[in-house]
Amino acid sequence: MIPAPFDYESPTTLEEAFGLLDRYGDEAKILSGGHSLIPMMKLRFASPEVLIDINNIPGLSHITKDGNTMKIGALVRESEIEHAKELIAHFPIFADVTKLIADPSVRNRGTIGGNLAHGDAANDHPAVMLALRANIVISGKDGNRTVPIDEFFHGFYMTEVQANEILTEIQIPIHGKGTGSAYHKMERKVGDYATAGVAVQLTLDANGTVTYVGIGLTNLSPVPMRAERSEAALLGKKLTDEVIAEAAKCASEDCSPSDDLRGSEEYKRHLVGVLLKRMIHKAAERAMA
Amino acid sequence: MTKHIKITVNGTEHELDVEPRLLLVHLIRENLAMTGTHIGCDTTSCGACTILMDGKSVKSCTILAVQANGKNLTTIEGVSAENEYNHLQEGFKENHGLHCGFCTPGMILRATELLENNPDPTEEEIRWGISGNLCRCTGYNNIVKAIKYASAKNRGIEPASTEPEFV
Ligand SMILES: Cc1cc2nc3c(=O)[nH]c(=O)nc-3n(C[C@H](O)[C@H](O)[C@H](O)COP(=O)(O)OP(=O)(O)OC[C@H]3O[C@@H](n4cnc5c(N)ncnc54)[C@H](O)[C@@H]3O)c2cc1C
Ligand code: FES
Ligand code: FES
Numbered sequence: 145m146i147p148a149p150f151d152y153e154s155p156t157t158l159e160e161a162f163g164l165l166d167r168y169g170d171e172a173k174i175l176s177g178g179h180s181l182i183p184m185m186k187l188r189f190a191s192p193e194v195l196i197d198i199n200n201i202p203g204l205s206h207i208t209k210d211g212n213t214m215k216i217g218a219l220v221r222e223s224e225i226e227h228a229k230e231l232i233a234h235f236p237i238f239a240d241v242t243k244l245i246a247d248p249s250v251r252n253r254g255t256i257g258g259n260l261a262h263g264d265a266a267n268d269h270p271a272v273m274l275a276l277r278a279n280i281v282i283s284g285k286d287g288n289r290t291v292p293i294d295e296f297f298h299g300f301y302m303t304e305v306q307a308n309e310i311l312t313e314i315q316i317p318i319h320g321k322g323t324g325s326a327y328h329k330m331e332r333k334v335g336d337y338a339t340a341g342v343a344v345q346l347t348l349d350a351n352g353t354v355t356y357v358g359i360g361l362t363n364l365s366p367v368p369m370r371a372e373r374s375e376a377a378l379l380g381k382k383l384t385d386e387v388i389a390e391a392a393k394c395a396s397e398d399c400s401p402s403d404d405l406r407g408s409e410e411y412k413r414h415l416v417g418v419l420l421k422r423m424i425h426k427a428a429e430r431a432m433a
Numbered sequence: 434m435t436k437h438i439k440i441t442v443n444g445t446e447h448e449l450d451v452e453p454r455l456l457l458v459h460l461i462r463e464n465l466a467m468t469g470t471h472i473g474c475d476t477t478s479c480g481a482c483t484i485l486m487d488g489k490s491v492k493s494c495t496i497l498a499v500q501a502n503g504k505n506l507t508t509i510e511g512v513s514a515e516n517e518y519n520h521l522q523e524g525f526k527e528n529h530g531l532h533c534g535f536c537t538p539g540m541i542l543r544a545t546e547l548l549e550n551n552p553d554p555t556e557e558e559i560r561w562g563i564s565g566n567l568c569r570c571t572g573y574n575n576i577v578k579a580i581k582y583a584s585a586k587n588r589g590i591e592p593a594s595t596e597p598e599f600v
Contacts, residue, residue: 145475145476146454146456146459147454148454149452149453149454150453150454151434151453152436152453152497152499154499154502175500178495178496178497178500179477179495182495182496182497183476183477183495185454186456186475186476186495195453195497197499197500199500223489243561246565247480247564247565247566248490248543248546248547248561248562248564248565249480249483249490249491249492249543249565249566250477250492250495250565252489252490252491253491253492253495253496334561334564335478335564335565
């Protein structure tokens, strides 16, 4: 399968890239890992007239801790996240999630920025970022703006990133002691998109009371979704079986999965409850470790 | 509109003018006439098209040739000298790690990076490591053994008995 013809630009600075985006507008698409975009172009689901390859722009591949914030450059590859010790020490959820994204060769190419900018609720990073309450840095020729993840996803393949902008960095607040995070998804086979996936991050105080919680769901709604009622069911409580069961019930009620080849709506509603219980336990274990 | 690119494949530099939509796997197979890199699924799933780009395994059916500009590529033709086997190739031969051989070039290049990062992988690590490479023939057990064999040889250890498994 061969994509429709297009022009290819490979700027070496962000300024140059903004100039090209300005010139080509909606006709251009940014190319990062290309592992969502190129398959779509091969199937002719997408046929941009110009590809703007940002891989040769330096300064977008960092993972750095800045005070209480972890900063991840948009071009960081999944395989780099897998081996990012400091990031994983603060957020073990990244060790869980990267292992479940596609396979090692795809992870050598796919970037975290592309995974989010693609705006697909079937991708795994959106739920993780919702659970971690990440902030997304979007850059344009007039400078940077920072958008909370809750305002980032607008619809199927639609995000807050405008046609003349580039997602450049992800910023994740580091919570204090007693914080743990976990992710799991059910997949039909290794490398498949999730039948259902759940991301949890929570903080427990010395008495075991939940003082902070974030929960994101994968592939259970048209737009990546935070399970707000489930979070409310946990916040300020101790993690008893009843409290956890209530959070699970809220998530199965509130999500809106579709019947498809991966399973029926009923099955997915059941699955999200099971996964949420497990991820709460796993995150809590890590919080107490 | 074509683009001028310069790539190094198995140590040899090539300069070509290519259409931006040319896929890297087609450049390798058609422009450079190296047909050891296969096309199985053409949808980033099977790994038959796996090569190394700057030492990292990638699926060349999902990379544009223009993206390989300035990069160093290794295909199956470049893993050992002609009529010689490296430890992985020898491992596949000794352990019946291939039947039809269609997946083998991709398996070997993926395993090359795997052993580079993790010289002594466990069976589970090997199975995760080749999870993006499908084989319709062997049932994988003998591929895992082949990679274990190469891992031992690379580390100067005599590989365990290579009795292949036929299931
Ligand atoms: C076989 C296979 C299995 C997969 N399985 C999974 C899986 O299980 N889970 C999962 O999460 N993903 C999966 N993926 C998708 C993969 O992780 C992609 O790499 C990822 O979705 C997109 O990242 P990319 O860097 O490749 O982006 P690209 O494909 O380059 O871009 C994707 C979209 O985002 C835009 N874009 C990219 N970067 C930016 C930026 N910095 N600023 C603004 N816009 C940008 C592009 O214009 C394009 O529209 C799979 C892919 C394949 C091929
Ligand atoms: S042909 Fe490239 S992954 Fe199957
Ligand atoms: S040996 Fe035939 S596909 Fe693997």
